[in-house]
Amino acid sequence: MKGGGTNLGKIRKKYRDPQAMHPVVNTIISVLLGILAFACIFPFIYVIIISFTSEESIVRNGFQLVPKDWSMDAYHYLWSMKEQLFRSYGVTIFVTIVGTVISVLMITFYAYAISRPQFKYRRFFTFLAFFTMLFSGGLVPTYIVVTQFLHLKDTIWALILPLSMNAFYIIIMRTFFLKSVSESILESARIDGASEWRIFFQIIFPLSLPGIATIALFSTLGYWNDWFTALLYINDPNLVPLQSLLMKIEANLEFMRQNMDVAIMNQSIFDTIPQESAKMAMVVIATLPIAVSYPFFQKYFISGLTIGGVKE
Known part of the structure; x- marks a missing residue:
């Protein structure tokens, strides 16, 4: 069984797709793309948060990711x-x-x-x-x-x-x-x-x-x-x-x-x-x-x- 498993691993390695990325490289690229996607969508999320922030909180504390006072005044x-x-x-x-x-x-x-x-x-x-x-x-x-x-x-x-x-x-x-x-x-x-x-x-x-x-x-x-x-x-x-x-x-x-x-x-x-x-x-x-x-x-x-x- 041990020899059979070794041979199966060699066969898989031999016929592996030459264009397939290494798992580590694939993970790194996925993480980078995820960060890029979050960077693209974050400004819109931030705009939504500010639209629900009270005007007094904006004047007093500026724009905050987690505002102290929420409001529907806008x-x-x-x-x-x-x-x-x-x-x-x-x-x-x-x-x-x-x-x-x-x-x-x-x-x-x-x-x-x-x-x-x-x-x-x-x-x-x-x-x-x-x-x-x-x-x-x-x-x-x-x-x-x-x-x-x-x-x-x-x-x-x-x-x-x-x-x-x-x-x-x-x-x-x-x-x-x-x-x-x-x-x-x-x-x-x-x-x-x-x-x-x-x-x-x-x-x-x-x-x-x-x-x-x-x-x-x-x-x-x-x-x-x-x-x-x-x-x-x-x-x-x-x-x-x-x-x-x-x-x-x-x-x-x-x-x-x-x-x-x-x-x-x-x-x-x-x-x-x-x-x-x-x-x-x-x-x-x-x-x-x-x-x-x-x-x-x-x-x-x-x-x-x-x-x-x-x-x-």
Whole structure:
């Protein structure tokens, strides 16, 4: 039995995967990755803790990991403007969902067209997309086009259409289609009589789900975090998105702090506003929904980023 165990150990050692890491190295790398992951998530945890800290404790003791006084004053202050807050949440959710769908469709249509060798003008449209990554018309011409020619000012489409196309995402999807979609599959579908629309939605779309989900995640983050577009094109308070509303609240708090004469005139109101904790609460309510949705994209996101990393 002893000799048999020795021989079994030699066989295992002989046929061990040469690319497998040593257990000690694997443990060290796992610990380092765990520390890195904790370092990434710790700031958000810290922000949540500060948002539940009383303003008096922050003024007296500064930011603490374990505050002496817990309080919900910051969330009560934001709840006092709940009507505008919920309205802005609804605008942001609508813009994010509709904008992501439109953006993904437009980007994938464009990228699929320039990825097919039978498309005669693919080089021209590829250069056209790449050129816009290097040069743009600028802010003023863009504003004139959106407001004077398209007449989108103070409309919900002003928050959607300017961000719907992204040349970088087009290049990513073009590479994805070239790497993951075989031309022979498309030729077989065409021989069977399938139209280009049917080929795209029944063959291309399922095969390209990791790449499309990656682009969808990028677009979702872009729409959800966008506040500058509303600053340019939106004056109607009913169309103000969440990020823009939070920016206005923070600007008002800063104005009250910097203009002490105004603050002294309204001292009773000024004292009841949890300034620092309210800022952190705004970060929480703006970040938490998109952070919760990220795990649903994670599997496809990782698959999409690794496309083209292995050479066949």
